[in-house]
Amino acid sequence: MIENRWMSSRAWFLPLPLLLVMAAIIGWPFLWTAWTSFTDAKLLAAGSDWVGFANYVKALGNPLFQSALLVTIKFTVISVLIEFAIGLSAGLLLDQDFRGRTLLRALMILPWALPTVVNATMWRLIYQPDFGALNSMLTQLGMIDSYRSWLGEPSSALWAVCLADAWKNFPLVALICLAALQSVPGELKAAATIDGAGFWKRFRAVYLPFLVGPLTVAIVLRTIEAFKVFDIIWVMTRGGPANSTKSLSIVVYQEAFSFQRAGSGASIALIVALISAILTTVYVTAMRRQAEVR
Amino acid sequence: MTKTMTALSAVLALGIAGSAAHAETTLNALFMAQAAYSEQNVRDMTADFMKANPDIKVNLEFVPYEGLRDKTLLSQGAGGGYDVVLFDVIWPAEYATNNVLIDVTDRITADMKSDIMPGAWTTVDYNGKAYGMPWILDTKYLFYNTDMLKKAGIAAPPKTWDELLEQAKTIKDKGIVEHPIVWSWAQAEAVICDYTMLLASYGGSFLTDDGKPAFQTGGGVQALDYMVKSIDAGLTNPNSKEYLEEDVRRVFSSGQAAFALNWTYMYNLANDPKESKIAGNVGVVPGPGISGKLDASAVNGSMGLGITAASKHPDEAWKYILSMTSLDTQKKYAQLSLPIWSSWYDKPDVAKDQEALIAAAKVGLAAMYPRPTTPKYQELSTAIQQAIQSALLKSAEPEAALTDAAAASGL
Amino acid sequence: MTRRRQRLIKSWLIHTAALLLTILILAPVIWMGLMSVSSTNDLTSVPLRWIPAEWDFSRYVKLLTIAENTTGAAFTASLRNSMVVAGLGAILALVVGIPAAWAVSRMPRRFSWMLHVSVATYMLPPVALVVPMYFALSGMGALNSVFSLALIYLSILAPFTAWLLKSNFDNVPFEIEQAAMMDGANLMQIMRNVTLPLAAPGLTTAGLFAFLLAWDEFFYALLFTSDQRAKTLTVAIADLAGGRIADYGLIAAAGIIAALPPVIIGFGLQKALISGLTTGGVKG
Numbered sequence: 001m002i003e004n005r006w007m008s009s010r011a012w013f014l015p016l017p018l019l020l021v022m023a024a025i026i027g028w029p030f031l032w033t034a035w036t037s038f039t040d041a042k043l044l045a046a047g048s049d050w051v052g053f054a055n056y057v058k059a060l061g062n063p064l065f066q067s068a069l070l071v072t073i074k075f076t077v078i079s080v081l082i083e084f085a086i087g088l089s090a091g092l093l094l095d096q097d098f099r100g101r102t103l104l105r106a107l108m109i110l111p112w113a114l115p116t117v118v119n120a121t122m123w124r125l126i127y128q129p130d131f132g133a134l135n136s137m138l139t140q141l142g143m144i145d146s147y148r149s150w151l152g153e154p155s156s157a158l159w160a161v162c163l164a165d166a167w168k169n170f171p172l173v174a175l176i177c178l179a180a181l182q183s184v185p186g187e188l189k190a191a192a193t194i195d196g197a198g199f200w201k202r203f204r205a206v207y208l209p210f211l212v213g214p215l216t217v218a219i220v221l222r223t224i225e226a227f228k229v230f231d232i233i234w235v236m237t238r239g240g241p242a243n244s245t246k247s248l249s250i251v252v253y254q255e256a257f258s259f260q261r262a263g264s265g266a267s268i269a270l271i272v273a274l275i276s277a278i279l280t281t282v283y284v285t286a287m288r289r290q291a292e293v294r
Numbered sequence: 295m296t297k298t299m300t301a302l303s304a305v306l307a308l309g310i311a312g313s314a315a316h317a318e319t320t321l322n323a324l325f326m327a328q329a330a331y332s333e334q335n336v337r338d339m340t341a342d343f344m345k346a347n348p349d350i351k352v353n354l355e356f357v358p359y360e361g362l363r364d365k366t367l368l369s370q371g372a373g374g375g376y377d378v379v380l381f382d383v384i385w386p387a388e389y390a391t392n393n394v395l396i397d398v399t400d401r402i403t404a405d406m407k408s409d410i411m412p413g414a415w416t417t418v419d420y421n422g423k424a425y426g427m428p429w430i431l432d433t434k435y436l437f438y439n440t441d442m443l444k445k446a447g448i449a450a451p452p453k454t455w456d457e458l459l460e461q462a463k464t465i466k467d468k469g470i471v472e473h474p475i476v477w478s479w480a481q482a483e484a485v486i487c488d489y490t491m492l493l494a495s496y497g498g499s500f501l502t503d504d505g506k507p508a509f510q511t512g513g514g515v516q517a518l519d520y521m522v523k524s525i526d527a528g529l530t531n532p533n534s535k536e537y538l539e540e541d542v543r544r545v546f547s548s549g550q551a552a553f554a555l556n557w558t559y560m561y562n563l564a565n566d567p568k569e570s571k572i573a574g575n576v577g578v579v580p581g582p583g584i585s586g587k588l589d590a591s592a593v594n595g596s597m598g599l600g601i602t603a604a605s606k607h608p609d610e611a612w613k614y615i616l617s618m619t620s621l622d623t624q625k626k627y628a629q630l631s632l633p634i635w636s637s638w639y640d641k642p643d644v645a646k647d648q649e650a651l652i653a654a655a656k657v658g659l660a661a662m663y664p665r666p667t668t669p670k671y672q673e674l675s676t677a678i679q680q681a682i683q684s685a686l687l688k689s690a691e692p693e694a695a696l697t698d699a700a701a702a703s704g705l
Numbered sequence: 706m707t708r709r710r711q712r713l714i715k716s717w718l719i720h721t722a723a724l725l726l727t728i729l730i731l732a733p734v735i736w737m738g739l740m741s742v743s744s745t746n747d748l749t750s751v752p753l754r755w756i757p758a759e760w761d762f763s764r765y766v767k768l769l770t771i772a773e774n775t776t777g778a779a780f781t782a783s784l785r786n787s788m789v790v791a792g793l794g795a796i797l798a799l800v801v802g803i804p805a806a807w808a809v810s811r812m813p814r815r816f817s818w819m820l821h822v823s824v825a826t827y828m829l830p831p832v833a834l835v836v837p838m839y840f841a842l843s844g845m846g847a848l849n850s851v852f853s854l855a856l857i858y859l860s861i862l863a864p865f866t867a868w869l870l871k872s873n874f875d876n877v878p879f880e881i882e883q884a885a886m887m888d889g890a891n892l893m894q895i896m897r898n899v900t901l902p903l904a905a906p907g908l909t910t911a912g913l914f915a916f917l918l919a920w921d922e923f924f925y926a927l928l929f930t931s932d933q934r935a936k937t938l939t940v941a942i943a944d945l946a947g948g949r950i951a952d953y954g955l956i957a958a959a960g961i962i963a964a965l966p967p968v969i970i971g972f973g974l975q976k977a978l979i980s981g982l983t984t985g986g987v988k989g
Contacts, residue, residue: 018863043836113971118960241536253832329948357947358948368836372844568745
């Protein structure tokens, strides 16, 4: 805390640029979107009427919205879980000592650096049911009998998209974990090993406290992004088959652009933001409480 | 110092005066990246126009398909930006209702009316008025693998939808290919095109005269029944329900299908040995019909050029459009996209190997059936897409699915 | 079980895991590489021909030519634009984020709300914000400009950059700065001589994150840019894929080229990257 009055009085200059930038760039669009969500504005036609919460009520009661909400929640939970499972394991692995470790650490950036648009196209081709690489490989390895459809079946489509998304994003989690693990003092690590403690005990006592903080940042970032997902689903399946991969952002696009109902689209966008905010607040509070307990 | 300044200002003044004399009009045109013509082609065509009209400059912008509509609408909402835009056949109703394009009916001369393929006009017409010039004519044809048909002992490609199923069955039974027919039935606009051909053949209609849904009865239901039936009988590749046009092309070109419905562009690519394993064995005929109802079916997949309502130079814009759609220009690129002028089809000057395509085109383009012309097309299409998917995935019966779609279409 | 055997098993497990991880990362990328040099026929055979009969590098040539009016010209221009936009965006994010992050770190009770509000704006789907932004940009005549695009991106990059930076500063003990203050140093001097050097790894990390976020952005770029003067890589790739015909080999080649700059930058900053995340993320 600053006791120095000189510092306090000048302090406002510091965050001012950030505030100005956010206000100038996002401020008006955010307000416009919020205001529009309470009207029945059309994308092109002039003039709109105030309708209060009508858009919100309609959205929440709309079965398409409800199914998209479910899809988005599923996508978020599955993707983030996979990213975490693989990312954390990879981070732990890369913390160990073995030949080629540096090279592997450098290679981790590759999936992350691939533009989403390309990643989505590539995976769409890998999943291609008649001649895709996945079917080929699985058949040649003898793991499946015949070629099957991955993106064309509602039961598997979302999982397939989640896998593609998790593949691209797990390096982010891995690198964050690795960095956190590397800040664990060597003596602590050594001491635990000498004690003969089992892996899980060691993990909980020594590593976890250092991981909680960074993992929170990573979880919040990935959750917000997963909840807004648009690009990867649009390129891979357009929201099909039978809406089984249609996320909320795609519904926003349809409402605002395809059907020209700007007011309705804005209301759904705000609902997305609201749910994101609730989810992240829940995490951050839970993580903070965990960290305090330790 | 002063001398240089005087000299400089003199040059400047001359320059300004000079450029004022050539009052240049600048047009902004929005095109699609890789519509039938490549970006290069469009630039060349535009360069020719600019050479012939030195006082008009045209700025070209190319966007992917979705960007075309999004940007046209956004720029309209923002008060302007483009003078000429490319539009898909399914948008004029919406554009006209929202005053995005101007009515050009009066600019179309009687000669143009008579010389241009009659089916082409549905590309730009709405409520009896024309909102642009057709430019890229396109329709779907029935492609078939000549080799497979020969092996199966079939003499001629099918003329009706039932014949198509029969021939497919023969090919399947003879073990030539597992799923002889492949379509683009993904939950996207592509499936509506195939559905339209079937609906037209069965004598159905999308809307009643007062714009209410009519596809959930009669021909519309029969069309969807046909689609489901063909999968059940194992004749249609079940993966069709996730395929778009490019997937269809690849499956067909790799020899994994005997029949495919696709746009004009597939003909040359399927015959290109670098792109296809069946080059030289590709046949093309107009879409099948139904005996007693329709001889051949085709769906209008064309694109037109229109003048935006916000444009400040409609006359120059029209000049540009006329140049791009002129017979001279279109003749040069006939290999990529067939011209809109009927006179060309009588004595087409193209390479020998295009004859089959042109013969099919003559019939197909004349028979083009439009998708529903309603300003609410996007909602209608989305609803029908979902219905078709549900029916294909067996989670709903065709009639029930279509009835739901009719209710959800907002009409 | 003897110590030695334990260690051997552990070593074997680690090496197998490392191998699996490598395959996981590289397999799709190598597949993409193969795709970029294969012909359509190779890619549509059943069973799939993994190694193409002929290696066709023409797509790379096509994309990287600079001759006027070619696909390559458009692609290389978009590569340049992406570098400018992402670079500018990252730098601006740091310039704006550093003072704000420091303020939040040192005076959390006063300024934390700012960070929370910023992160909250990140939660709105771009699909919704695009409409008012387009109208605003169009009104100002600022469409199709790498600078206005970088500014728009700034609104995406600033929140998380500031948050990461704040965690970094949390790890620079305030006592050191206080000591410098007592010695009479002013804020600029403290930042330049004390804080920033100590947080340097964190700065490069945050910069790289910002760069990658901007590099990957698609929707705003699609709608706000029109031609080679401002079109970014993601839009250029969509152009290649968004027409009637999709040459997947070309898209694969474009993807590989598009992944190179971030990877090169990441390789270069690798050391700083990892230790930066170290000092950065601990407090969260």
